[in-house]
Amino acid sequence: MIYFLATFTVFLLVVVGMAIGYIFDKKTIGGSCGGLASVGIDKECDCPDPCDKRLEKEAQQLRTDRLMAAPRII
Numbered sequence: 419m420i421y422f423l424a425t426f427t428v429f430l431l432v433v434v435g436m437a438i439g440y441i442f443d444k445k446t447i448g449g450s451c452g453g454l455a456s457v458g459i460d461k462e463c464d465c466p467d468p469c470d471k472r473l474e475k476e477a478q479q480l481r482t483d484r485l486m487a488a489p490r491i492i
Contacts (some may be wrong), residue, residue, distance in 0.1 A: 469477070
């Protein structure tokens with residue numbers, strides 16, 4: 419019984435840790451191999467047009483790329 423309680427406690431701590439990480443970072447849990455992007459798949463669905471969330475993400479990335487490319491005085 420002690421092994422069960424110890425194992426359950428460890429798993430519970432891991433789940434709570436991941437939940438806290440998600441709450442603060444708003445980032446989903448990702449695999450260590452890179453997911454679908456590592457095999458050349460950009461989208462998870464077969465829809466012809468990207469959804470609003472994807473368009474917003476791409477626009478944010480474009481803004482970030484432009485900001486980083488612009489000469490700045492630090």
